[in-house]
Amino acid sequence: MASTAAKALPKIHFWDTQELVNTxxxxxxxxxxxxxxLQATSSAALRRIGVFSPQDLVTTAWSLALLIYLxxxxxxxxxxxxxxxxxxxxxxxxxxxxxxxxxxxxxxQxxxxxxxAESIRKISEFGLPxxxxxGIAVDVGHCQDLALPFWSFAALGIKDWPLMxxxxxxxxxxxxxxxxxxxxxxxxxxACL
Numbered sequence: 001m002a003s004t005a006a007k008a009l010p011k012i013h014f015w016d017t018q019e020l021v022n023t024x025x026x027x028x029x030x031x032x033x034x035x036x037x038l039q040a041t042s043s044a045a046l047r048r049i050g051v052f053s054p055q056d057l058v059t060t061a062w063s064l065a066l067l068i069y070l071x072x073x074x075x076x077x078x079x080x081x082x083x084x085x086x087x088x089x090x091x092x093x094x095x096x097x098x099x100x101x102x103x104x105x106x107x108x109q110x111x112x113x114x115x116x117a118e119s120i121r122k123i124s125e126f127g128l129p130x131x132x133x134x135g136i137a138v139d140v141g142h143c144q145d146l147a148l149p150f151w152s153f154a155a156l157g158i159k160d161w162p163l164m165x166x167x168x169x170x171x172x173x174x175x176x177x178x179x180x181x182x183x184x185x186x187x188x189x190x191a192c193l
Contacts, residue, residue, distance in 0.1 A: 005037040028063035061100035079111040095145040098152035147182035154189035
C-alpha cells in the first residue's frame with residue numbers, strides 16, 4: 001500500500017470527490033494508516049467539502065473513525081456541511097455519522113442535535129433493508145441503523161430521551177432481526193444511559 005500511496009500523493013489534489021472518498025475508504029477498510037496520504041486527502045477534501053454528498057460525508061467520517069484518526073479540521077467541516085443538509089441523509093447515514101463521531105470521541109452538539117431531530121423525523125425508515133446499494137456496512141444486518149445511534153449517544157454520554165424512546169419503539173418489533181453485535185451494543189448503551 002505504501003507504493004500505491006506514493007503514486008497517489010502527487011496527483012491527489014487533482015482528483016474528484018469520488019476518487020478522494022474511495023481512497024480514504026479503501027485504506028481504512030484495509031486498516032492502513034498512511035499519514036501523508038491522509039493529510040493530502042484531508043487537504044483536498046477540505047477544498048471540495050461543499051460538493052460532498054451525504055454518502056461522501058459519511059464515508060469520509062467512517063474512514064477516519066475506522067483508522068481512529070482525528071483530523072479536527074476535516075471532522076468540523078464534515079459537521080458543518082452535514083447540518084444544513086441533514087434532511088438528505090438516510091437512516092444509515094445518520095447512524096454511521098453518529099457512530100463515526102462517537103468513535104473519534106468528538107462531541108459536536110449541533111450535529112448531534114441535527115442527527116437526533118432528523119432520526120426522529122425518519123424513525124419509520126429505520127430498521128429497513130438498505131436497498132440502494134450504497135450502504136457502508138450492510139453486511140452486519142439491516143437493523144444496524146437502529147443499534148448504532150443507541151451506542152453512539154451512550155458512548156458520547158448524551159441522554160437524548162426523545163430519540164431513545166423513538167429508537168426503542170422502532171426496535172422492539174425488530175429485535176429478532178438484530179444480529180448479536182447489534183443486540184450487545186444496544187444492551188450496553190441502554191445500561192449506560
